[in-house]
Amino acid sequence: MLYHLLNAKRSTKRLITVGYDFIAIPLAIYLALALRHGEVLVNINNHTAATMIITTIISLLVFVKLGFYRAVIRFMASKAFTSLTLGILISAAVLGSSSFLTQANVPRSSLIIYVFTALALLALPRLFIRNLVSQLGQSGAKPVIIYGAGQQGVQLCQSLLSSRDYKPVAFIDDDRKKQNTQINGLPVLAQPDLELLSQQRGCKKILLALGNTGFSQRKKLIEQLARYPLEVLTAPAVADIVSGKARIEEVREVEIDDLLGREAVSPDAQLIGRNIRNKVVLVTGAGGSIGSELCRQALRQNPKQLILLELNEFSLYAIEQELQQLKQQENLAADIISILGSVQRQNRLETIFTTFKVQTIYHAAAYKHVPLVEHNVVEGVRNNVFGTWYCAEAAIKAGVERFVLVSTDKAVRPTNVMGTSKRLAELVLQALNQRQQDTLFCMVRFGNVLGSSGSVVPLFRRQIKQGGPITVTHPDIIRYFMTIPEASQLVLQAGAMGKGGDVFVLDMGEPVKIVNLAKKMIQLSGLSEKxxxxxxxxxxxxxxxxxxxxKLYEELLIGDNVEGSSHPRIMTANEIYLEWPETHNLLHRLDKACHEFRVEDVINLLLEAPAAYNKQGDCPDWVMNASRR
Structure with a gap:
């Protein structure tokens, strides 16, 4: 019966509601008179009956005008009940006026009683239906705890009360003034009560509604919550909700950058836009993790044109669609030009740079996955070394003003081909910077970024969802981590600070032990380590x-010769480099070895270069080893 009623047409529901009110209003008047006279049976004469009919009809018209019958009862908010109270007060005034006009014997005190009887008969059934439907709708919802009884927590609670996914059962808040109170009918408790809540109420999840809490406080809290058998989820930031990027009920897993505890340094607006604003900017590897974020950041700085160069068709399509949407949302004016192409084709690069009169290049195109490059030595060297060289030579011939290489901490005392190829790319740019004065070359070196295609974080998350095991290469392995937006902002700022041949090193904070990261991710999923x-x-x-x-440990500096800069997160490293004739000779021999697919000669030339390459074991190149069988 209730199911059919809830799923009936809106017109049918309105008719039922109006019919109920048509009966409830005269009944409320009768109850008011009965309570006033202290009798169950009250004599209703013609004057009183006429008063009741007039009051009922006018009250219904007032309710229609106030929009009562447009409101969906199951979603009625406190504002709707406030309006209902106003309608009942108007109805009481109509009752008093009509009784005066019809000369009915309605005592004035009964008007006050009528307000309460009408509220009981009109408001309470609506509240009952709303709560009943809410409970029925949440019958399969998972019980959750909300951490934070502030504005964001209350909004999250109200939103979840109409959700079929989660049913809030309590608030947790560190503010002692809020503890042992109730909000939206839910108790506000302290953190030590979490264990009891999870046992008694069967809660497996806790939702963080921390508002604008700083990263350091957020990190401390998340580490505390990791002790409890609860999966930790987080609500969107208030700024994202206000801007429309997210809805309050869109809870998500805790991001690992919350565990870094790094307070973001606000970017220098003048510095970040110096080589972008009103300029033609090109990003190579525009579809990659860093390249795509560089594009987003650059677009917001209002370049004249933003050119995306990418070899992978789908990646280029995806980032172009995203940037076009961002351009429309934020009312940006830059032209976005998408070009398919490889950085290994110098003539093509020259044509592009010259045609569009490119002024600033951010070179993010590279193969970065260490084991894959180890198994594909020639292609890794071709893309990372020669791709950088050809792109740089094309930039010089096209008169590009500034060329910024996105490098890596694996270029420091590398034990792999990928890191060595990136260090050699740095050496090429340093030599080219000495050879000519028209194009300024600089490079920015940093560690791992969270959420990139090769990051351990999405791998661990996927392994946890599959029930494990989590695979870690070594119990002592550590890595530096930084968020992609922060790294990209620092790349743009460091590139603007370059004076020629600079190697900028980003402050990556404290290194993270990978096994500890894996353990925290298990705990934050509400699970335990086996x-x-x-x-x-x-x-x-x-x-x-x-x-x-x-390697077990990554480094950011080759030597101790490092200087600070005007930015607290950016340092300058003064490191050795070759003159151009020596560099060119090395490149020429390396090119020939790659062309003839002499992998061992390629490795030997990388060892010969001043890149401090410390080769580990035999070369695992797939093709070379297969050809020997």
């Missing part, structure tokens, strides 16, 4: 051994 001491745990961590070319 160990010898805890055989009934959920997720096991397995150590698979270092992959080809992989």
């Amino acid at each position: 160990t010898d001491n805890n055989p009934d745990g959920d997720i096991e961590i397995q150590f698979t051994g270092l992959r080809p070319g992989e």
Whole structure:
């Protein structure tokens, strides 16, 4: 019966509601008179009956005017009930006026009683239906705890009360003034109550509604919550909700950058836009993790044109569509030009740079996955070394003003081909910067970025969802981490600070032990680690051994000769480099070895270069080893 009623047409529901009110209003008047006279049976004469009919009809018209019958009862908010109270007060005034006009014997005190009887008969059933439907709609919803009883937490609670996914059962807040109170009918408790809540109410998830809490506080809180058997989720930031980027109920997994605890340094607006604003800007590798974020950041700085150069068709399509949408949303004026092409084709690059009169280039195109490059040595060197060289030579011939190379911490004392190829790319640009004065070359070196295509974070998250195990190469391996937006902002700012041949190093904060990262991700998923001491745990961590070319520790500096800069997160490294004739000779021999696919000669030339390459074991190149069988 209730199911059919809830799923009936809107017109049918309105008719039922009006019919109920048509009966409830005269009944409320009768109850008011009965309570006033202290009798169950009240004599209703013609004058009183006429008063009741007039009051009912006018009251219904007032309710229609106030929009009562347009409101969906199951979603009625406090504002709707305030309006209902106003309508009942108007109805009481109509009752008093009509009784005066019809000369009915309606005591004035009964008007006050009528207000309460009408509220009981009109408001309480609506509240009952709203709560009943809400409970029925949340019958399969998962019980959750909301951490934070501030404005964002209250908004999240109200939103979830009409959700079929989650049912809030309590608030947790550190403010003692809020503890032991109730908000939206839910208790506000302290953090130590979490254990009891999870046991008694069957809660498996806790939703963070922390508002604009700083990263350091957020990190401290998340680490505290990791002790409890709860999956930690987070609500969108208030700024994203206000801007329309997210809805309050769109909870998500805790991002690992919340665990870094790094307070973001606001970018220098003048510095970040110096080589972009009103200029023609080109980004190579525009569809990659860093390249795509560089495009987003650059577009917001209002370049004259933003040119996207990418070899992968789908990646280029995806970033172009995203940038066009961003351009429309933020009312940006720059032309966005998408070009398919490889950085290994110098003539094509020259034509592009000259045709569009490119002024600033951010060179993010590279192969960055260490084991893959170890297995594909020639292609790694071709793309990372020669792709950079050809792109730089084309920039010189086209009169490009500034060329910024996105480098890596793996270029420092590398133990793999990928890192060595990036260090050699740095050496090429440093030599070219000495050879000529028209194009300024600089490079920016930093560590791992969270969420990139090769990052361990999405891998661990996927392994946890599959039930494990999580695979970590070595128990002692550590890495530096930075968010993609922060790294990209710093690249733009460092590039603007370059004076020629500079190697900029970004402050990556404290290194993170990968096994500890894996353990925290398990805990934040509300699961436990499976160990010898805890055989009934959920997720096991397995150590698979270092992959080809992989190091335990990454470095950002080759030597100790480092200087600060005007930016607190950017340093300048003064490192050795070759003159152009020596560099050109090395490149010429390397090119010939690559062309003839002499992998061992390629490796030997990389060892000969002043890149401090520390080769580990035999070369695992797939094709070379297969050809020897």
